[in-house]
Amino acid sequence: MISVQNVHKSFGDLEVLKGVSLDVPNGEVLSVIGGSGSGKSTLLYCINAIETINSGKILVDDVDVHSKDTNKDKLRQKLGMVFQHFNAFPHMTVLENAALAPRIVKKMSKEEAIEIAKKELEHVGLGDKFDVYPTRMSGGQQQRLAIARALAMKPDFMLLDEVTSALDPELVGEVLDTLRLLADEGMTMICVTHEMGFARDVSDRVAYFHQGVIAEIGEAKQVITEPQNPLTQKFLSKVR
């Protein structure tokens, strides 16, 4: 379980998270929606300790993420993350991209790492791309590679930050299908997304972020189709 407890986070004078609390139980898919600059990405970065927090607490399986005693590198092995911007390692083949972390972080043998990497690449539909360099692939393929690379670490949670928003419209579908597959397999996920259809159909709950607080959170269909908070209503009427 991921538990976010009254988290405050500022960049200099700018307070980006103003007391965010959130529990994501195992097996749940939570979509996070909200306007640009409302703090959605920052929350994900705080959950896997790429960013620090000013106050509050974040627990991942009861481990205090921001405690001095927590080994952050170790913790991040549990949290797979995929970013908005493509960030495959361009000097490695697709297979090497996916096999690297299992080998050097989890200290698996080369054979084991390659086996897991191949399995996850096939999982996301890249079984025919092992020896290709990522710069030769489409954006959709690069994002699926990023997902497979994260999955190869066998994470307990996946954090996905607008993984489709840098894609050409015709490539969005293949990446969303991959996420849907993960959801069906029971992966616990927090997806920051602008895809309202995805949020409605695939996630269990949806949280609407507004200026650093969660303005509304609830069952997915209900938040997307019958939002209670006027701010959510206004936001959804604009993105539709």
Next chain:
Amino acid sequence: MEYEFHWNIVFQKMPELLSGAFVTLHVSVLAMLLGIVIAILLAIAKMNNSKPFCYVATVWVEIARNTPALFQIYMAYFGLGAFGIHLSPYVAVLSALVFINAGYLTETFRGGFQSIPSTQYSASKSLGMTSIQTYRYIILPQMLRRIYHPMTNQFVWSILMSSLGILVGMSELSGTTQRLQSLSFRTLEFFIVAAVMYFIITKLVLFGASLLSRRLFKGEI
């Protein structure tokens, strides 16, 4: 009156020319290696913004890049000599080349380093890699690809610039050529052969570098 070429004398002196060429390579390789080590330190100093170090690095880079190599060599040989520090021609030329190489390579390294997008760091961090692993497997390999060609060019430049050793009586290829031609008066022959030798050396270096790069960098970027 037409110039009559006499090549015999040049071929008799070939062993001396070859040993001159060896000194040329020797001083260039050394200047490159020392230049790389110092440039790494200067680039770190420049990027760390730690005031005194950053200042030294900036002055070094600016002087090295904006004054003639001839001037550097004169300063190392005659300039220091005026203060009672007498360097041998070899050491004077070596120091000047190291000084310039370090200056140019500092900017090459800094640019290479800054050209790696920050998303590469967050990606490897999110996979649980330590900082050392991130540099070892992600940052440095990409950086090396980007600085490889500028470094090769700098090496070739060092080889050619070491010919300024002629001015302080160093016995590298040009200095040796100068001495031999003045003894034999076959000026043109000696300098043509020397030029051909420089050409062959630099071509061999470039060829070797491109072979090596094909082995080192299988990926594309």
